[in-house]
Amino acid sequence: MPQASADPGSIDFASLDTLRLxxxxxxxxxxxxxxxxxxxxxxxxxxxxxxxxxxxxxVREGGQQVATDRCEQILARSIQILDALDEMVQPEIFDREHSEQTVTIACNYYERILLIPKIVAELRRQAPRISVRVINALGDGHQRLLKRQADVLVGPFGRTESGFHSRRFYTEEYACLMDPAHPMAGQSLDAKKYLGLKHVYINYGGAWKSAYLHELEAASYTLTPTLIVPSPAGLDSLLAGSDLVATVPRRLGEAISDRLVLSDSPFRGAFDLSVVWTARTNASAMHRWLRDVILDTCRE
Structure with missing residues (x-):
């Protein structure tokens, strides 16, 4: 005998949210x-x-509850329903002076060093009672948005697919950072000289690949690093007094180059930095304010 269809009346929003969680x-x-x-x-x-x-x-696999294919299908539709409900209940006016909400920003090292201090200062100036949480975006920050772990994503993560919105606030490029005593410090680098350097490669974790590497590989070159690190943290100490060179975003290099020299790279790999959000928060007055503060603070 065929099984009866699911009764929509027996499913509530809280149950779907538990399924998502x-x-x-x-x-x-x-x-x-x-x-x-x-x-x-x-x-x-x-x-x-x-x-x-x-x-x-x-089903339980490797100590975790793993979703079945049917569950994945149900979740895809459920998230659309939950997002639509969220949008309907968002207040039309955001009282920033009295709000005690928590806003969560996903980003990485670059943004935490160069942008987050200014963003947080302005958020707290305009809304003194709010709390701000900053989490790692890694290479798949958009997943933090889809999983509702973050309100906005800040960094080189512009999205074009359905369900995401993004706005660019400036364009960045890469440059070479090295010790002042390095033989190539202050000199013009062509591709041959650049590839002959002893490189510190920052892999940032996950599947992320820096824009200058895409440019380098498109020109049929291969970079062979001397040292691989997961983050730019502590990079100034690694480079100072050494023959190592790191290719870093120019503004970050300028911020940490007190003991170092910054030179043009033959592979500049220009990329955009953006604020990204999902359709779920697009109509929210609080989220519109949050995005506007980030854009106004970060734009050149």
Whole structure:
């Protein structure tokens, strides 16, 4: 006998949000902690959804709850529903002087050094009671937005696909950072001289690849690094007194070059920095204010 269809009336928004949270965290226990409820409440909700959709939704693999294909399909539609609900309940006016909301910004080292101090100062000046949380974007910061872990994403992450919005605030390029005593300090670098240097390569983690590398590889060159590091943190100490050279965004190089020299790179890899958000927060008065502050603060 064919199974009965799911009864839409038996599914509420809270249940769909619990489903999303278990999927995001990979754990009933972690979802219960985030929601501030007992694990049994989460288990009951998932059991109800399993019965309704005639699918296990999650199976345990490697200590985590892994979503079934059917669950992934349900979640894709559920997130659209939850986003639409979020948009409907957003207030039309944001009272920034009295708001005690928390805003979360996803970004990486560059933005934390050069942009976040100015952004936070302006946010707190305009809305003195809000709290600001800054989290790592890594190479897939847009996932932080989709998982509702961040309100905005700041950095070289402009998105063009459906469901995302982005606005550019300036264009950056790469330059070479080295010790003043380096034989090539202050000299013009062509591709041959550049590739002959002892490079510190910053891989930033994940699948991210810097724009200058795309440009270098498009010209059929290969960079062979002497040292690979995961972040620009501590780069000035690594380069000072050494024969190493790092290719870094120019503004970052200027900010950390007290003991170093910055030279033009033959592979400049120009890239845009943007503020990115999702359709879920597009109409929110608070989020519009947040984005405007970031854009006004960061634009040249």
């Amino acid at each position: 278990v999927h995001e965290l990979g754990s009933f226990t972690a979802a219960a902690e985030r929601l501030g409820v007992n694990q049994s409440a989460v288990s009951y909700t998932i059991a109800k959804l399993r019965s309704c959709f005639h699918d296990p939704l999650f």
